[in-house]
Amino acid sequence: MTRPPAIGTTPLRLQMPLTAEAAAGLWAGQRVLLSGVVFTARDAAHRRMIELLEAGEEPPFPLRDQVIYYTGPSPARPGAVIGSAGPTTATRMDAFTIPLLERGLRGTIGKGYRSAEVREAMRTHGAVYFAAVGGAAALLARRIVEAEVIAYPDLGTEAVRRLLVDDFPVVVANDTAGGDIFELQRGAPPTAPGENRPPNMDLGAPGDESPPPADGAP
Amino acid sequence: MRNIPFADVAIRVAAAIEQVNFDTSAPVMNRLVQILETEASPGGHLAMADIVENREIAAAERVPMCQDTGMVVVFAELGEDARVSDGSLRDAVTEGVRQAGRHGHLRNSVVREPLFERLNTGDNTPPIIHLDLVPGDGLRLRLIAKGFGAENMSWARVLTPGEGVEGVKREVVRCVEAAGPNACPPVVVGLGLGGTLEVAALLAKRALVREMGSRNPDTRYAALEDEILRLVNATGIGPQGWGGANTAMDVRIEYAPTHIAGLPIAVNLDCHLQRHTEIVF
Numbered sequence: 216m217t218r219p220p221a222i223g224t225t226p227l228r229l230q231m232p233l234t235a236e237a238a239a240g241l242w243a244g245q246r247v248l249l250s251g252v253v254f255t256a257r258d259a260a261h262r263r264m265i266e267l268l269e270a271g272e273e274p275p276f277p278l279r280d281q282v283i284y285y286t287g288p289s290p291a292r293p294g295a296v297i298g299s300a301g302p303t304t305a306t307r308m309d310a311f312t313i314p315l316l317e318r319g320l321r322g323t324i325g326k327g328y329r330s331a332e333v334r335e336a337m338r339t340h341g342a343v344y345f346a347a348v349g350g351a352a353a354l355l356a357r358r359i360v361e362a363e364v365i366a367y368p369d370l371g372t373e374a375v376r377r378l379l380v381d382d383f384p385v386v387v388a389n390d391t392a393g394g395d396i397f398e399l400q401r402g403a404p405p406t407a408p409g410e411n412r413p414p415n416m417d418l419g420a421p422g423d424e425s426p427p428p429a430d431g432a433p
Numbered sequence: 434m435r436n437i438p439f440a441d442v443a444i445r446v447a448a449a450i451e452q453v454n455f456d457t458s459a460p461v462m463n464r465l466v467q468i469l470e471t472e473a474s475p476g477g478h479l480a481m482a483d484i485v486e487n488r489e490i491a492a493a494e495r496v497p498m499c500q501d502t503g504m505v506v507v508f509a510e511l512g513e514d515a516r517v518s519d520g521s522l523r524d525a526v527t528e529g530v531r532q533a534g535r536h537g538h539l540r541n542s543v544v545r546e547p548l549f550e551r552l553n554t555g556d557n558t559p560p561i562i563h564l565d566l567v568p569g570d571g572l573r574l575r576l577i578a579k580g581f582g583a584e585n586m587s588w589a590r591v592l593t594p595g596e597g598v599e600g601v602k603r604e605v606v607r608c609v610e611a612a613g614p615n616a617c618p619p620v621v622v623g624l625g626l627g628g629t630l631e632v633a634a635l636l637a638k639r640a641l642v643r644e645m646g647s648r649n650p651d652t653r654y655a656a657l658e659d660e661i662l663r664l665v666n667a668t669g670i671g672p673q674g675w676g677g678a679n680t681a682m683d684v685r686i687e688y689a690p691t692h693i694a695g696l697p698i699a700v701n702l703d704c705h706l707q708r709h710t711e712i713v714f
Contacts, residue, residue: 244476287540289497289500300500301501306615326617326673328613348484349617351484354487372540372542386479396674400675
């Protein structure tokens, strides 16, 4: 069986937007560096986007194959691209996520658990959830090279921003086949079957002695 | 009666809030590095490496270590022979919070009311202030910039006395497991026991402003702190939930007298940031 690279080997570089094919190749535990455009939205912006969709209107950015980063940055210092910008808890956005996945949203970036319903919807729609390190907001902000408010400026930190990121470090937390990093890392079996998938991930179980493969992602 | 100038309080509170957002205290940094160096889980180790490097970047660039720069909670001990001149202690601390937000480019994270419009107050005020009157003419402020990733996973309830030590251990582990990665582990567990429901919650918060690794002076409670730390770290959740033996950095217990019929318990989690400090006038 092919196995993923062990921790410390080169992470996979991934260009946004994220196609269905690229998403399907990712697996929970894999280290990824994201480059390209992602959009920020958190609680208040999600509420407004859902109201728009329910009214039959278009969201502030096209959702298909896009990635939403759950963050509310601190104010930028003069001359800076953005302030500190780490992930906020994804769980709070669970209530708003499924309608976005139904319209083609391919990925989300946050920290913390996703609900069983959202994990199931990610499988159905071929989407992934990336975890970034919570509280590493100064480090992550360095990987953001452009930032522009594109909607809801009245929401301040919660406005929707278009970010250009360069090698933004994340790990795959939920993959398109139901793999869940938080369950895998605690040694529990995945809730959903993961046939033909690597049983241990980049972040694999401590003490796993299996050799890494010669190439990159499976 | 000793007069402590309003401006002195405001300026020092502002400086302290900026400091806890940019700089990592030695006890916290030492503990983070210790975890980084000993965490055997590759995932946990990866998360810790970023957490430590992030602290270095924040301090060097004078930017907040987290975009959630927190809601300011202050434990104030005001001497009965001291007063804040030219205004109230509450107003002085509030002004300090306002100044810190403006000068330090901190995020405005406070809304005016919790349920309906949730309008942002625009200056990160008001802070939460818990005031105790104490003998003397001093003023001691212990403050914490409290992030809500961990606050959201905290709770309080009342156990029966018969549930005892085992019940307390069970409830803390249950809380940390339910919080999982959401509370940004490795967390600090503040555990408040006794009093009434609201006192337990206050004790739990007070435990979070104690120094990293400090132990309750009562050796029974100190031993329980160590035991619960071991139990929590045996969950395997690890830093960020990415696996490992360090789900918590520390467990601290504060207790108070309580009623014969109850065992109030509150678990207040803090994320790995532990942004607290003390100001003495």
